[in-house]
Amino acid sequence: MNYTHNYTDEELFQLIKQNNSHALKVLFSRYYEKLAYFVFSFVKEKNSAQELVADVFINIWEKRNKISIDKKVKPYLYTSAKNLSLNHLRRYKINFEHIDEVDRLMITMQNYPDDSINYKELKLVIDNLIGKLPEKRRLIFQMNKFDELSYEEIAGILSISVSTVRNQMVKAIGFMVQQYPLLKKIIPIITAIILK
Numbered sequence: 754m755n756y757t758h759n760y761t762d763e764e765l766f767q768l769i770k771q772n773n774s775h776a777l778k779v780l781f782s783r784y785y786e787k788l789a790y791f792v793f794s795f796v797k798e799k800n801s802a803q804e805l806v807a808d809v810f811i812n813i814w815e816k817r818n819k820i821s822i823d824k825k826v827k828p829y830l831y832t833s834a835k836n837l838s839l840n841h842l843r844r845y846k847i848n849f850e851h852i853d854e855v856d857r858l859m860i861t862m863q864n865y866p867d868d869s870i871n872y873k874e875l876k877l878v879i880d881n882l883i884g885k886l887p888e889k890r891r892l893i894f895q896m897n898k899f900d901e902l903s904y905e906e907i908a909g910i911l912s913i914s915v916s917t918v919r920n921q922m923v924k925a926i927g928f929m930v931q932q933y934p935l936l937k938k939i940i941p942i943i944t945a946i947i948l949k
Contacts, residue, residue, distance in 0.1 A: 760776075762783070762825065765779055769817050774814070777810060784830055788809065790899075791831060791835075791896070792806055795842065796838055805838055809830060809834050813833075828909055831896070831906070878933050879929070879933075882933060885928075889921065893921045897918075897922060904919055
């Protein structure tokens with residue numbers, strides 16, 4: 754039986770609970786890269802990040818009969834990845850206060866009809882602006898805009914309030930638009946994006 758991307762995360766998870774290893778592979782391929790970026794923001798080491806993400810899915814498979822997910826699978830994956838990352842840092846006694854800045858986040862953007870906007874130049878500008886955001890704000894921005902997590906999901910994963918997530922997004926987008934006003938053409942309804 755062939756499982757396509759038409760299956761929801763929740764449907765895949767139910768198949769995993771029924772010992773379907775192919776469903777696990779589909780879920781893994783769907784989230785591996787995003788989770789690797791997320792985990793890297795904590796551990797700062799590519800191989801460790803990849804191993805920890807693999808551990809997330811190994812744990813799911815090994816505990817598939819015991820795991821109960823009440824809501825969505827995506828927040829569960831991110832929370833598991835965060836917990837494994839923090840345990841890894843504690844195990845190796847890495848000082849949280851001295852973790853280097855996150856590498857620039859990759860942005861997947863669609864081309865916009867306005868010919869005055871050069872995609873490659875714009876991507877470099879946005880990469881640079883994201884790189885200037887404080888680490889926590891950058892992580893929240895990435896989780897919302899690139900990983901498509903809701904404010905509530907981010908708040909739950911990072912153990913912060915929804916209002917903190919919203920405030921960080923307001924500041925991130927405000928900073929980017931202030932530094933590069935052309936972004937107003939790309940984000941025409943800035944308040945709708947911030948408050949979604």
